[in-house]
Amino acid sequence: MSSGLRPDPSVQRRRLALFGTRGVVGRCRDFTHEALDDWGWPRPAGPGADRGDGAGERSEDVLLLVSEIVTNACLHAGGPSELSLEQRGLRLRIEVADGSPELPRRRPTAGPAQPGGHGLMVLERLAGRWGAERRGTGKVVWAEVLRPGP
Template sequence: MVRGVRRVVSRCRDFTAEALADWGWIPAGSEAGEERVEDVLLLVSEVVTNACLHAGGPEEFVLRRGREGVRVEVADASSEPPRPHAPRSPALPGGHGLMVLDRLAGAWGYEVRGPGAAGKVVWLEVSLPSRP
């Protein structure tokens, strides 16, 4: 359970980095594996930051390891779906989170939370790093 916005992004990133290391996502001598880990950490930062900015912070953060990769889930209390901002210059800060998800995640989306829980879950999936 994750509540609030204070240091939540760094806590979720740290948790993710530890889990990926435990799961062997950082093969010795593999830059590709390290780059994929950085992709996952950036994606975690994006979805957790969006929950902070648009929904009062995440309520739950879940990592699921699968045979093909990892799934990240961030639950929040807002029922508003993620919406892209109007196109803007990449040189301007902010408003690029969903573009980052589109480019780095294998798949992503959102689901309305089940009975008894208000809000939604934003999820993303990232494939395993390729082995040399």
């Protein structure tokens, strides 16, 4: 017997199961880039190029958010177990699951010009919203961004 409920065609999802830390950031960026292409997001302009409309910058922001969240899972949680992307209308939600129940927290840094310790600042600047929640014995760190207009 059918419930009469149909999947919402404006919702698109992709999931990538992950194991370990070697090469995982690059795999996640490639996976995300392919999903954004398939979903019709503007392509990043590339180094030194100027599109003039800034639309590709939002795609680049998404790739940077994925890199930061996955890198943090590698550094602080033994590596991610899954990357999930969900586009619902104009909103894209990025989720990275890992096996550590410890929620993200700011760590002291040597200064804004020094490398390391800036992952949460990147999330705060680029994501419309972000957060973390415990799931099972681990957690999910998520970020949401709006798709650029036509």
